Amino acid sequence: MVDQSIASLAKKLRAKEISSVELTQDYLARIKQLDGQLNSFITVTDEVALAQAEAADKLIAAGSTSALAGIPVAHKDLFCTDGILTTCASKMLHNFVPPYESTVTGRMLASGAVTLGKTNMDEFAMGSSNENSHFGAVKNPWDLEKVPGGSSGGSAAAVAAGLCVAATGTDTGGSIRQPASFCGISGLKPTYGRVSRFGMIAYASSLDQAGPMARSAEDCAHILQSIAGFDANDSTCSEVATEDYTANLDAPLEGLTIGLPKEYFGDGLNNGVATVIQDAVKEFEKLGAKVKEISLPNLNLSIPSYYVIAPSEASSNLSRFDGVRYGYRCEEPKDLMDMYKRSRGEGFGKEVQKRIMVGTYALSEGYYDAYYLKAQRIRRLIKEDFVRAFNEVDVIMGPVAPTTAFGIGAKTDDPIAMYLEDIYTLSINLAGIPAMSIPAGFAEGMPVGLQIMGNYFAEAKLLNVAHKFQQATDWHTKNPSLAEGA
Amino acid sequence: MNWEVVIGLEIHAQLSTQSKLFSGAATSFGAEPNTNTTLVDLGMPGALPVFNKEALRMAVMFGQAVNAEIGMTSVFARKNYFYPDLPKGYQTSQMDHPIVGKGHLDITLDDGTVKRVGITRAHLEEDAGKSLHEDFQGMTGIDLNRSSTPLLEIVSEPDMRSAKEAVAYVKMIHSIVTYLGICDGNMAEGSMRCDINISLRPKGQEEFGTRTEIKNVNSFRFIERAIYTEIERQADILEDGGKITQETRLYDPDKDETRSMRSKEDANDYRYFPCPDLLPVELTQEYVDEIAANLPELPVQKAERFMSEYKLSEYDAGVLSATRAMADYFEEVAKVAGNAKLAANWVMGELSKYLNTEGKEITESAVTAEQLGGLLVRIEDNTINGKTAKNVLQSMWEGEGSADEIIEAKGLKQVTDTGAIESMIQGVLDANAAQVEQFRASDEDKQKKMIGFFMGQVMKASQGKANPGMVTPILNKLLKG
Structure with missing residues (x-):
């Protein structure tokens, strides 16, 4: 069952080989059996899921053609879900039950998907290892001593372990792609503005983007089809028309030009990871693609630029968590200032507090020009690098992260090393282009993801390139022994 | 010392849009607390602002009415500070790129002279909610009905030199926004509020003195009185050789005095930056021209x-x-x-x-x-x-x-029937035969003076209903016999 794709399950549901209720029960049972080891869910919504599954069975019986109808999925716990606890993995929102549904989860519900629960994450999506959660670290299903990546680590681990068919994630600096790479699944960060941010609890508004995390590019395409497109509730959501994301998955890759940025293969890249990526590129050459070396000269500036812009926006976005209207409020506040200080001091974790302070500093009078404005200028340079590159090539490929999943606790005392994890992913968010991570092999027994970057709104092309690779290889079908054994 | 007062004003005019600046909630005054709110006005996690285009149209109208440059690209910025009735922890406003740039308007002073006052800028921003300190026994109630209500903040140059000029300016702004129909001008309900910047300098000195800002004055009369009071306070300090502290003050109309609210040292660093949830507002010349052409x-x-x-x-x-x-x-x-x-x-x-x-x-x-x-x-x-x-x-x-x-x-209808008037006048003359005798014996000048007496008697007799235009010729004719 672990291996089943959305397409094959959709077929079985329509052939009445299985009902959505049965499928949902199976997945709920797997969560009960395995998640004690993984900690990938914060909330499991048994009753809601079974009710939704029942409704989906009726929908299918009535002839629904939606690929997602009756498919059990999980949502990262920063999508507001009406009547369902939404914590952002923070003590600050440990009791927050939204009165409304986010656009992403709402659209998936409308497509008939079944919500199994809400997945663990780095608090407020700040982290690369899923160790910054009020609800405890998530374990990598391939090695329980290792991190699943972050911040969408719960979604990645749950998909990899077969605790859900697919999941949603969000990506501000790599938070879909890096955990997808570490857990051996497929994940897509769409173009900024392709998917509505309405109902997504904001980390850094100009960088945040929701996307699918699943077992294959094809499954990602089905989910993207459901969630993409204009939403009047989000002013930054694009009006560019969506495409049929599954229609051209099989288009041949003859003549495709792949750009390999030399900056992605320099110092710091683990040899095992480098080998996997080089082998994957060879596979594409076999499929008829041509390879060209390119340069993205400002890549090294993406870390300082990101770590000014993202915390600046976060420092403002997270101001609403003040203990006044919802969420955590400290006990017995003496006065207003005491309530603010203690509610926020006790409610936010260390990493969140650190980024709020960095952002507050960067926006302060006298520092704004030197930090925020300069970071915005660098952001434009990074964007121009990509625009120039896509004049020459169709897609860009490289590693997602310099290493495979590292040990739990290995980098928690070394924030610089932790931030360097994001070197290959941050610039994509700064530029706003789409990118995927797909399983491309293993290094020392741990999965390695290949990153495929595309031009603005070229999601269909990315999915096509990824799907052709998955037709030619079987890396994406590999399962951790923990999942196989269950 | 002969002091010259320098006054600049910031006027907050609430735009009379149906819905709020960034949400679809109603802007009506006086609703039950927290009923005119949406996810956006409550600062719910994940809620996003959507800009009200009607507020944009109104701001551009104002810009046209004060001969101002229109910001063809304006940018919303976040002004960050914590306050319980500020649900997002920031106010969405405009900083570097306001919708209305430099402009001016003319005011007429009491002596009939016309004075030109410069408008520095006018920008769109959202209002905060309201903190209610009564009725909650040591706690504070919060009403977010006003949260995200659209305001146009109109900033003047420091061009006014007296309380009278300041009031004339505020009245002209009031007149313009109500003429345009973009603000109901109801100052008692807070639809127009005024921050007054005041400083004194020795007459003839070029350089401005240190200013104070009096916040939230909401009537023409209070504006005038607050300015007089503050001028007096500042003059007293300066004449004693003291220095004015740059600070924000409140005017108390009951005691007719201004009180310190906070000094510059306690001022917030608002950490303005462009709001990443809203795109820059781009205008076309066509849009601006169309508004100009249809200005009332x-x-x-x-x-x-x-x-x-x-x-x-x-x-x-x-x-x-x-x-x-x-x-x-x-x-x-x-x-x-x-x-x-x-x-x-x-x-x-x-x-x-x-x-x-x-x-x-x-x-x-x-x-x-x-x-x-x-x-x-x-x-x-x-x-x-x-x-x-x-x-x-x-x-x-x-x-x-x-x-x-x-x-x-x-029964107040005038009697216009000639016959009725004639017989009534005759009755009056009969009752005053001696005066008629006297009249007939007098010369023309004297007669002119006496006619008023008969007129009065006739009107009295008619209980004011006789048409004076008709009475005069008939009275003259009958008097002369």
């Missing part, structure tokens, strides 16, 4: 038209065009009465007496424009005379109905 008549233009169309004096035209409500009232009276000069006299004279006595605005008048016009019609067609009309107006003010109803009910 403004106070100055209206006054000019009143002079040319109705032949009113400059003074009358100025008074009657001061507010849109006054102008509309006057024009309606003039239309119904068919005599603009008469309408102007009655609106500015008799009606204003009633309004002033009861402290009412023209919009609260107990007599409608149509009713007053109807009264004037009856003066014009000689049904009643001016004196009777004043009595009718009083009855109207007391709600006794239309002019015709009151005239009918009280």
